[in-house]
Amino acid sequence: MTTAFNQIKSTLWENKQEYPLTVESLKQLIEHRIPFIRIKGFATHEECATLSEQSNFFTFNAYQDVTPKIEKVGITVFEYNKIGKADYFQEVEKASKLRDSIFAASFNPLERIMDKFRDCGAKVRIASEANYGNYYAGLIRKIENGTQLHIDFAPVEQSGWEVCTVTTQLSWTLYLKLSDNNQGKTCIYDRRGTPEDDQYKLDSYGYSDTVVKDADMIAFQPYVGDVLIFNTSNFHYVEPMNGQRLAVTSMIGLLPSGEIIFWS
Ligand SMILES: O=C(O)CCC(=O)C(=O)O
Ligand SMILES: [Fe+2]
Numbered sequence: 001m002t003t004a005f006n007q008i009k010s011t012l013w014e015n016k017q018e019y020p021l022t023v024e025s026l027k028q029l030i031e032h033r034i035p036f037i038r039i040k041g042f043a044t045h046e047e048c049a050t051l052s053e054q055s056n057f058f059t060f061n062a063y064q065d066v067t068p069k070i071e072k073v074g075i076t077v078f079e080y081n082k083i084g085k086a087d088y089f090q091e092v093e094k095a096s097k098l099r100d101s102i103f104a105a106s107f108n109p110l111e112r113i114m115d116k117f118r119d120c121g122a123k124v125r126i127a128s129e130a131n132y133g134n135y136y137a138g139l140i141r142k143i144e145n146g147t148q149l150h151i152d153f154a155p156v157e158q159s160g161w162e163v164c165t166v167t168t169q170l171s172w173t174l175y176l177k178l179s180d181n182n183q184g185k186t187c188i189y190d191r192r193g194t195p196e197d198d199q200y201k202l203d204s205y206g207y208s209d210t211v212v213k214d215a216d217m218i219a220f221q222p223y224v225g226d227v228l229i230f231n232t233s234n235f236h237y238v239e240p241m242n243g244q245r246l247a248v249t250s251m252i253g254l255l256p257s258g259e260i261i262f263w264s
Helices: 002-014 023-030 045-055 085-104 109-119 195-200
Strands: 036-039 071-073 124-126 139-142 168-178 186-192 217-220 227-231 234-238 245-254 260-263
Touching: 023 036, 023 168, 023 227, 036 217, 045 085, 045 168, 045 245, 071 085, 085 109, 109 124, 109 168, 109 245, 109 260, 186 227, 227 234
Parallel strands: 124 260
Antiparallel strands: 036 227, 071 139, 139 245, 168 227, 168 245, 186 217, 186 234, 245 260
């Protein structure tokens, strides 16, 4: 049984193929059987340019304790993990208003991606916490110096929050502005993070390359207007970019009930 599953899995990875978003590909992505989904032309170049211009009016904040530097507009649960839930939910309203004003003056990629999931038959909503309300979702993010090798998986990072009950975590990223070179690829490995991998951790989120030794890897080349969806419990990193790399993004989680939640 295990062997058969692994064979299917590695065959689909070895094809180095890109998949569009369909009911079938979403299921395969959740099962780690394909490396990623690309939604070509999710937004027009004009929409992306308008949204990029809007974000020029706002201050980007760098994540604390994350090197290389990653800057964003919006808040993340990751940053409030140690600070606490109450402080996070106090910031949600302000951050959401700012996001909504940016989207209102351009277009709303968060609604659009949620609709795409609905089209695949998924029941989707913004993540919410009893006694607090909705989470914040939808960062505008600059990753220009690349990232370390890492995974994103709330169950091991966020104990005590709704998002830590997800059984699978994906992310979606819409690329808004990219310098005209073929850099800044997102490299995804056919290797899931496990608790035993903690020994390879370098700092708050980065891992040593040893952990992906011998694992298959596929590099996603971002293009303006395209969306990347992948399974973030697979090890991955972003290559440095000589220039600009601006995107909108959030996390996506599958709950045991089958519902799909969005948050940042
Ligand atoms: O910007 C990207 O291409 C993906 C960044 C990333 O690490 C993620 O979405 O989890
Ligand atoms: Fe990531």
